[in-house]
Amino acid sequence: MTSLDKPGAATGPRTGRPRRRRVGTGGRRGVPLPLLLPGLLALAFLLLPLLALLVRAPWRSLPDQLTSTEVWQALQLSLVSATAATAVTLVLGVPLAWLLARTEFPGRGLVRALVTLPLVLPPVVGGVALLLALGRNGVIGQWLDSWFGITLPFTTTGVVVAEAFVAMPFLVISVEGTLRAADPRYEEAATTLGASRFTAFRRVTLPLIAPGIAAGSVLAWARALGEFGATITFAGNFPGRTQTMPLAVYLALQNDPEAAIALSLVLLVVSIAVLAGLRDRWMTTS
């Protein structure tokens, strides 16, 4: 689709120039300065820091930096825990999105608002709340500890829990929006063919909203990968166990700035890779 659109968009103005002059050149003709200057400034503001990262990168020592065990441990932990957290949000978040989009129950508006709360909540506060709920002496944590011997804080599982807590709303909001846009009559059609409501969801709705789920997962994964506040509050900062990339970057910046830059570069590359993966979805719609 994109590959078809792009050449069309590029050649359109060129071939149609004589007749479509006004349309074709409308974008360039008379852009007001009060819009142009702040716009360009914003662009510079967004891109310059990244440029600085590239300029100051210790390119010569970079190979050594990236092959150190600490970096690999942190990177590995980050990737594993972000992926695990995404899996958790998928398993729990998609059903929640379905409930919000397809069923009527009292207080649904309130539930929706609560679901989005972690989006705006400072992550550190989220971490504190998690500690109070799931900590060794927490509301639920004490039972987990005494009944099952499960301790979540300051473990790798704790990292996953913290990341899932912060990332879940991204997935739920994204999937719910896709569900609302999807025609519920497909589910009705499946029902008239003998499918139970769950079968209809599994065999019809799920494939239909797959793009929305994919987009939501990527958002959630990216959010989990970059998680800092809730993780450090709830899971601490133990290298190899709970020290994810963002924590490693922060820590390295105190005593080894070059390592911090190297780690940041890695995260930048991962982010760009994610963006490239979503190219079709977001970059062409604008």
Next chain:
Amino acid sequence: MTNPHPTPPDATTPARPPRESDPTLPTPAAGPQPPPAPTDGAQTSQAPATDGAQLPQGPPAPAPAPAPADSLQLPQPPPAAADGARPPQGAPAPDRESRTGGPGGNPNPAEGRTLTTDPHPHPHPHPHQPPGLDAHLIVDRASFRLDITLTAAPGDVVALLGPNGAGKTTALRALAGLTPLTDGHLCLDGTSLDDTPPESRPVGVVFQDYLLFPHLTALDNVAFGPRCRGASKAEARSQAAAWLERMGLSAHAGVKPRRLSGGQAQRVALARALATRPRLLLLDEPLAALDARTRLEIRAQLRRRLAEFEAVSVLVTHDPLDAMVLADRLVVVEHGRVVQEGTPADIARHPRTDYIAQLVGLNLYRGQAAGHAVRLEAGPAITTTEELSGPVFVAFPPSAVTLFRDRPSGASARNLWRCEVAGLETRGDQIRADLTGELPLAADLTTVAAAELELYPGASVWATVKATQTHAYPA
């Protein structure tokens, strides 16, 4: 369609409660028949206008309906159908293509396919167990109430015809179980479906825009139903392949719906609905999504396939042509109620509401008859050839109206009204004049005549109709 594979929906249908033992009585579940439903369904399509005396009363003027007529409205087993009423099943109606497969037999006789067709004919309904559809649908909405009675015998094609917002689609959804009934009942082949969830009903639905699952191929769309009803994957796919072949779509089995043309998608949707072997097939505006050209072709195909279908078909449409071509019986719904019911020919000849009169292109008036004269509610009197008394309808086509600029001096001063042209409209090679005045009416005249009369909006004219061109029948 009657199949050798015992599928769950079919398995449930033969078992009928023995309670409905007397075919001449309304089913107990039907309760008191609602008076408003017009009962001229018993009327034959060939019935001349003089049949009025035995006609039950329509909704506008309720009068004690003759008791036998009430029972005639119910689907009759064959013996009772010998009274000249249109047989609900058995011998095909003269206006439909012959069913070479015998009554309710092979759905696709011409192609002689044996894969899914049944060698023995459709189990003939027991004389004392009315098969088919018996429904009284009541659905209450905030500002709307649907209350209609629908009965149909196996093999019947019933069209719910009505303007937008009349409640046709709500009725269809209620039959499918997608909209719960507020009250009433729904019986199919003697089995109550009131408490049956939609996924367990032996009902197939062709939705207005087909709703083919976009992520599945045509084949998998059709296989979806059999799969959900317990067939193995291979079995479901082979059944689906047979259905697609029957619809002439084998070449498109592997294609996703978005690459199908409108007509192909319609056929896939029909195959998907039929693949569950429903005992009730519902079609919601089956031709509305097609362009005019495809529509013509698909309409003929659909008519053939519906004629072959051995169970009850109910289709919803606002297009009178679709209804009349596809259905044996029309049920006209307005404002959530049945306003008229009958064969297409009957309804075209005897419209009972302005909506139907407009659909079939007639001028329609209500009045009180006394002999040949009918005093119209709209004002003037009209002379008719029929001799009637009491409340009547008078109908005549716009082409029967003759217009004059000056009062005609001829002998026939009857049926002469002074009117004013309200609007003019071109219809093919005719001009349709909308007239107001003594009697509001529509008149058709040739372009030449319109030019010679120098008609323009506001012009005053004299309109006349010969008594022989009018048609009066009891209201």
